[in-house]
Amino acid sequence: MKKQxxxxxxxxxxxxxxxxxxxxxxxxxxxxxxxxGGHAMGSDEAMESFARDxxxxxxxxxxxxxxxxxxxxxxxxxxxxxxxxxxVNGKRVTDAATVEVVEMVLxxxxxxxxxxxxxxxxGTAVGLSGKDAHLMTCDQTDASxxxxxxxxxxxxxxxxxxxxxxxxxxxxPLGAGRNGETFNVNGDTAAGAIAAALKADRLLLxxxxxxxxxxxxxxxxxxxxxxxxxxxxxxxxxxxxxxKTETALDAINGxxxxxxxxxxxxxxxxxxxxxxxxxxxxxxxxx
Numbered sequence: 001m002k003k004q005x006x007x008x009x010x011x012x013x014x015x016x017x018x019x020x021x022x023x024x025x026x027x028x029x030x031x032x033x034x035x036x037g038g039h040a041m042g043s044d045e046a047m048e049s050f051a052r053d054x055x056x057x058x059x060x061x062x063x064x065x066x067x068x069x070x071x072x073x074x075x076x077x078x079x080x081x082x083x084x085x086x087x088v089n090g091k092r093v094t095d096a097a098t099v100e101v102v103e104m105v106l107x108x109x110x111x112x113x114x115x116x117x118x119x120x121x122x123g124t125a126v127g128l129s130g131k132d133a134h135l136m137t138c139d140q141t142d143a144s145x146x147x148x149x150x151x152x153x154x155x156x157x158x159x160x161x162x163x164x165x166x167x168x169x170x171x172x173p174l175g176a177g178r179n180g181e182t183f184n185v186n187g188d189t190a191a192g193a194i195a196a197a198l199k200a201d202r203l204l205l206x207x208x209x210x211x212x213x214x215x216x217x218x219x220x221x222x223x224x225x226x227x228x229x230x231x232x233x234x235x236x237x238x239x240x241x242x243x244k245t246e247t248a249l250d251a252i253n254g255x256x257x258x259x260x261x262x263x264x265x266x267x268x269x270x271x272x273x274x275x276x277x278x279x280x281x282x283x284x285x286x287x
Contacts, residue, residue, distance in 0.1 A: 035067050047113065055168075118170070196255055213236075
């Protein structure tokens with residue numbers, strides 16, 4: 001009986017692989033930017049599973065780019081160092097002391113954890129920030145926010161060079177100012193700017209919610225940009241979902257083919273979205 005069950009499992013696995021073929025062909029050579037939020041990183045087991053999915057994506061011909069956040073880790077370090085931090089409209093007010101901690105945590109602890117996880121699964125990942133190779137030059141977003149930046153000039157050449165050498169970029173959302181400053185950049189904003197600069201086929205925003213929900217609280221699996229604006233105007237899209245959908249609209253306007261907002265805590269979320277018929281989360285396309 002056990003052997004029969006195992007045979008059924010193997011047959012189901014083979015059927016799943018076979019049904020994925022059109023999607024594997026569809027994404028061959030495609031650039032997919034994945035924003036990994038701090039809350040979506042979860043446990044070591046979740047990180048291991050995510051890393052395995054990323055290596056698999058590259059193995060079947062995609063060019064994945066990881067842009068990560070790290071808000072919970074930054075908060076923990078600021079608390080440990082007894083540095084006060086406040087938020088204005090969802091953005092961290094970043095003074096000189098805070099930006100040093102942000103850079104230390106994002107480019108150090110968080111970035112290298114992801115790099116190490118991918119390398120442990122057989123991939124070749126390298127850690128970067130937007131400060132490297134003029135990848136992301138920023139202007140100050142608002143003087144009241146301190147060292148918080150908005151990307152204004154992107155140089156994705158290094159990323160294309162890494163793709164050519166089968167290297168997976170893992171990018172911390174920090175940008176360089178025109179006068180040598182270091183700017184903290186919202187992770188979603190950074191991912192959207194990088195995806196637009198690369199004219200990526202997909203931007204996947206992994207978060208801690210299942211997608212964009214309608215007035216009845218149900219996840220809408222596919223939306224056009226006009227519908228996003230309509231739902232925002234009527235208040236259906238609100239709170240923390242607004243900056244994510246704004247990132248999606250900006251990315252699509254910048255040349256990204258489609259954006260998906262999905263729950264990064266779900267096992268194999270990226271694979272479900274890219275390589276299965278039903279996908280995962282909310283797919284946003286241009287009108």
